[in-house]
Amino acid sequence: MFALAVAGLASITGCGNTYRPVVTAINPVGPAAQPQKFAIVVSTTGTTSPGLATIVDFAGDTVLITASIGVSPYYFATNAAGNTGYTLNGDGSITSFDISTSLLSSQVLQTTLxxxxxxxxxxxxxxxxxxxxxxxxxxxxxxxxxxxxxxxxxxxxxxxxxxxxxxxxxxxxxxxxxxxxxxxxxxxxxxxxxxxxxxxxxxxxxxxxxxxxxxxxxxxxxxxxxxxxxxxxxxxxxxxVVPAGATNPIKLIDPQTGLPGTAPLWADFALTRNELVVANAGSGNTPGTVSIINIPLCNATALPTNPNCDPTNPADATGFGQVLANIPVGLNPRMVAVLSDATRAYVVNQGDSTVSVVNLTTNTVTKTIPVPATIHPNFIAVIAGTPTGKVYVTSPESETMTVIRTDTDVVDTTIPLQGKGVMVRTQP
The missing domain is CATH 2.130.10.10 (YVTN repeat-like/Quinoprotein amine dehydrogenase)
Structure with missing residues (x-):
């Protein structure tokens, strides 16, 4: 048997060639990698102690770093590029910091007004x-x-x-x-x-x-x-100077239903739809609303109705200022954020601790998402992504941030903050 085996091996290796197994590459499968973007959350730990800036990884929903900032922060903003953060603090100071996964408390800068x-x-x-x-x-x-x-x-x-x-x-x-x-x-x-x-x-x-x-x-x-x-x-x-049939200021009355939009307090753009999406607080005892306002300026398709359109100072196109719908949402809505593809808007409702999902094609609420871990939420931000984007929700009464997936419109996870949520911003 051994002689037969040796003979067989000789017949394979005879001619001086060395044969190696062939490895066939397999194309990778699964979703594409998410972009490296961050949600940046500011929280407060008390009226006399430093607040916290927490940087959360968009793809993995993990806390990457937390740094101390000014005492009792109450307002947070970022620059347009999303790489610098600014807070107003209860001690009359402003803190500024680079949005980085290597951020240290010693790198946070402070100015006093x-x-x-x-x-x-x-x-x-x-x-x-x-x-x-x-x-x-x-x-x-x-x-x-x-x-x-x-x-x-x-x-x-x-x-x-x-x-x-x-x-x-x-x-x-x-x-x-x-x-x-x-x-x-x-x-x-x-x-x-x-x-x-x-x-x-x-x-x-x-x-x-x-x-x-x-x-x-x-x-x-x-x-x-x-x-x-x-x-x-x-x-x-x-x-x-608005077109005939419109008013300035725009009255938030739905022309179809007569439903009013009461107490507007926030707005965001649905850019690809030429619409302004306005969150209306309502009375606090009845559901608030979202007003959808048509805001097209003259362009190549609107020029026939705007023959004197000046590209540097365009006139309002026909229909500008028209309220397309007033959509009932939850109790005491505080803020609205629109996805970059303008398909949906997310409204945070402080009165009943929910997020309303508004379909901007049908102008209807398609889902109401409870966020019980984020009690009485008041701030919301979104990041686009593939296969899913994320919606981030904070509350001044909660030490957690709720994360909602935009592909399923369900709560994905909650993230501990070590302090009460002030505001969350996302990178563009």
Whole structure:
């Protein structure tokens, strides 16, 4: 038997060739790798102790690093690129930090504002950061790293600044100012290249929030006191001249059902649909709503109805300002976030601890997701991805953040924060 085996081996290896087994490559299967993006959460651990910035991996839903920031943070924003974070803190300071998985507490920078400023929000622009200061009736302008106070822009007597709306590259931003005694507010135009105020424009009652289109053509102001949205033409620095059949400010009344949108307080863009999605708080005792507003400007397809369209200052297309629907959602909605493909919007409802999923094609709520681990949620952010995106939800009463998958619209996991959630932001 051994001789036969040797003979057989000789017949294979005779001719001097060495044979090796052939390995056939197998194409990889399974979903593509998720992009490396982060959700950044700020939480507070008490009124006298440092807060925390927690960086969460989008793909794995894991905490990558946590660093100490300012004392009792209450507002959090990032720059447009999503690589720098800023917090306003209860001790009157501002902290800024790089959004990095190697972030150390010692790398967090701190700036102190003038005493009594009582800052309420921060808008980081490309070179400037703007902070409304109700306590000084001014908007602070900060420059550099860390941001340092360079000047204050005074707001007219009888008004109090609450928010600055703009975009990262715009030459003009607006300070949203409420009337001190109630009634109609105003916006003050900030020329960002010179950091001067150029004009004031009247808006509706009790304005609270605003958004500006990425091209800097229009800005929209949420007037909570009279259930309207004011439209600004940023090029002309004036109230927008809307087409026949529309009003400015836009009245949040569904023309089909007569259902009103009450107390608008947040908005986001459904870019590919040319729509503005507005969250309306409602009365607190009945479900709030989401208003879908048509906001097309003249373009190649709209030119026949806008023969005098100027590409640098486009007119509103036919249908601009029309309320397409008012969609009932949960109790006391606080915020809305739209997916980048504009298929759905997610509304966080503080009153019943749910998230409403709004289909923007049918303008209906397709699912209501309970988030009991995040009690009375008030802030939401989204990241697109393949095979799934993520929705992040925080609450000032919870030490956890809820993560929802967008492919199934179910809760994927909850993430411990070591503190009460303040806000969550995501990278673009």
């Amino acid at each position: 003038i005493a009594g400023a009582n800052p309420v929000s921060i808008f980081p622009q490309s070179t400037n950061s703007y902070i409304p200061e109700p306590g000084r009736n001014a908007v602070a302008v900060l420059l550099g790293t860390p941001p340092a106070l360079k000047q204050e822009l005074p707001i007219a007597a009888g008004f109090s600044p609450v928010y600055v709306v703009g975009n990262s590259t715009g030459s003009r931003a607006y300070s949203i100012n409420q009337a001190v005694g109630g009634g109609n507010g105003q916006v003050a135009a900030i020329e960002t290249t010179s950091n001067t105020l150029s004009s004031t424009i009247p808006v509706g009652a009790t304005p609270v929030y605003g958004v500006m289109t990425a091209d800097g053509k229009r800005a929209f102001i949420m007037n909570q006191g009279d259930n309207t949205v004011s439209v600004l033409n940023v090029q002309t620095n004036a109230l927008d």
